Amino acid sequence: MIETFLLVVAVLFVFYSLRVHHFEEPEISHKFKDQVGRLWKMAHHNMRENRMVRAEKALLAILKIDKTNAAAYNRLGVLYAKQKEYKDAIDCFEIASSIQPSASSLHNLGLIYYETENYVKAVTAFERALELDDSMAARHIAVAKALEHVGNEKLMQEHLEKAAELEPAKESYTLLIALYRKKDMQKEADQLEHKLKKMLEAKPAPAKSATRPTKRLRIRRARRIVS
Numbered sequence: 001m002i003e004t005f006l007l008v009v010a011v012l013f014v015f016y017s018l019r020v021h022h023f024e025e026p027e028i029s030h031k032f033k034d035q036v037g038r039l040w041k042m043a044h045h046n047m048r049e050n051r052m053v054r055a056e057k058a059l060l061a062i063l064k065i066d067k068t069n070a071a072a073y074n075r076l077g078v079l080y081a082k083q084k085e086y087k088d089a090i091d092c093f094e095i096a097s098s099i100q101p102s103a104s105s106l107h108n109l110g111l112i113y114y115e116t117e118n119y120v121k122a123v124t125a126f127e128r129a130l131e132l133d134d135s136m137a138a139r140h141i142a143v144a145k146a147l148e149h150v151g152n153e154k155l156m157q158e159h160l161e162k163a164a165e166l167e168p169a170k171e172s173y174t175l176l177i178a179l180y181r182k183k184d185m186q187k188e189a190d191q192l193e194h195k196l197k198k199m200l201e202a203k204p205a206p207a208k209s210a211t212r213p214t215k216r217l218r219i220r221r222a223r224r225i226v227s
Contacts, residue, residue, distance in 0.1 A: 036062055036065060036069075039059075039062045039065075040058075040062065042054070042055075042058040043055045043062070046058065047075075052082070052083060059072050059079065060076070070096045070099040070102070070105065071096075073092045073093070073095045073096035073105075074096040074102070074104065074105045074108065076092045077090075077092030081108070081111075081112055086112050086115060086116050089108075089112050090109065090113070090116075093105050093106075093108050093112065097109060097128075103139070106125050106126075106128045107125070107142065110122045110123075110126040110129060110142060110146070114145070114146055119146050119149040119150050122146040123146045123147055123150060123152075126142050130143065134162075136166070137163040137166040138163075140172075141160070141171065141172055141175065143155075143159050144160045144163070153183065157176075157179055157183070160175050160176040160179060161176065163176075164176055168195075170196065173192055173196040173199075174196070176192060177189050177193050
């Protein structure tokens with residue numbers, strides 16, 4: 001009888017403990033998300049204000065809480081790349097892509113390898129990024145430029161043609177025309193050159209404002225690194 005009673009008590013204790021744990025878990029998770037959220041805001045704000053040391057501290061604090069936060073590693077890689085700390089940037093992008101492979105982290109990794117003239121690894125990283133998302137012309141152009149350095153003109157041509165198809169633009173057309181000329185594909189080069197000329201002529205000229213000129217805004221250059 002006593003054994004049955006103790007067994008019932010033990011079962012009730014375990015059941016009660018599980019219930020307590022179940023109700024406490026969301027609260028811990030909520031606090032965790034709030035803390036990480038605040039640190040993310042700090043990191044973004046300080047990077048916009050070019051306060052890199054503070055941004056770095058915020059991102060490292062996130063990684064202290066969550067060692068598998070791929071987004072934080074990717075952002076930290078962007079921060080190091082902007083400061084030309086390429087070795088640290090590579091480490092961060094490699095960790096990010098190993099935790100959660102994404103087109104942006106792999107493309108960023110490729111850009112750093114390209115910047116440091118490690119073209120073989122740049123090609124590998126760019127190609128892995130394209131396996132995840134091949135819808136952006138800029139990614140095809142990036143891998144084409146790296147392929148030029150490793151001497152693979154066949155694949156280079158394929159990627160430049162794909163870039164021109166996805167986004168007809170001066171850069172992709174110009175690079176492709178130069179490659180056609182180099183490969184003695186004069187007919188294709190002439191056709192594309194004619195197409196580029198017509199495209200540029202068709203662009204409307206910027207409208208002149210009749211109002212009093214306002215203060216000129218400072219426009220930032222497009223970033224190569226993807227945040």
